[in-house]
Amino acid sequence: MMPDQREVRLSRLLDSLLRQARQTTPAAANLHARLHMGRSAQFPAPRDHAFCEMMPPEPGRATWCRITVAPRMLTAPRARQEGVLRHEIGHALLFLHDVDPATHTELACDEAARLLFGEPIYYDREDVQTTDPTGTTPRPSHLPR
Ligand SMILES: [Zn+2]
Numbered sequence: 650m651m652p653d654q655r656e657v658r659l660s661r662l663l664d665s666l667l668r669q670a671r672q673t674t675p676a677a678a679n680l681h682a683r684l685h686m687g688r689s690a691q692f693p694a695p696r697d698h699a700f701c702e703m704m705p706p707e708p709g710r711a712t713w714c715r716i717t718v719a720p721r722m723l724t725a726p727r728a729r730q731e732g733v734l735r736h737e738i739g740h741a742l743l744f745l746h747d748v749d750p751a752t753h754t755e756l757a758c759d760e761a762a763r764l765l766f767g768e769p770i771y772y773d774r775e776d777v778q779t780t781d782p783t784g785t786t787p788r789p790s791h792l793p794r
Pocket residue numbers: 736740755758
């Protein structure tokens with residue numbers, strides 16, 4: 650099957666964000682993640698766009714995280730794609746440093762992303778992460794913390 654060009658572009662966006670994070674932040678020097686296309690059924694709510702998992706260690710390979718994205722990410726505006734990926738990279742950084750699940754909160758991921766990328770994570774009118782500064786920050790209080 651031909652790779653979907655939208656998927657290729659999203660994967661390149663993730664790679665460039667990870668490079669930026671590794672170059673600017675010593676704590677992210679060993680941060681690795683890869684994009685994985687999920688199925689619609691894994692993302693039942695309209696605001697569900699992605700999730701991040703730590704992958705089991707493999708011999709000879711750096712620890713990495715898998716970022717599974719919803720099919721709707723392929724047609725999302727660029728600012729939403731980037732906002733969601735920055736937030737997931739925040740999760741990846743906290744996984745990499747074994748942050749206690751009790752303090753590995755959604756707000757903590759946004760804070761990690763802010764430190765990595767120098768800008769806050771905003772939320773759009775549908776409560777999805779965005780880089781668009783007309784959105785809301787910090788994360789709206791009615792969302793899971
Ligand atoms: Zn999250």
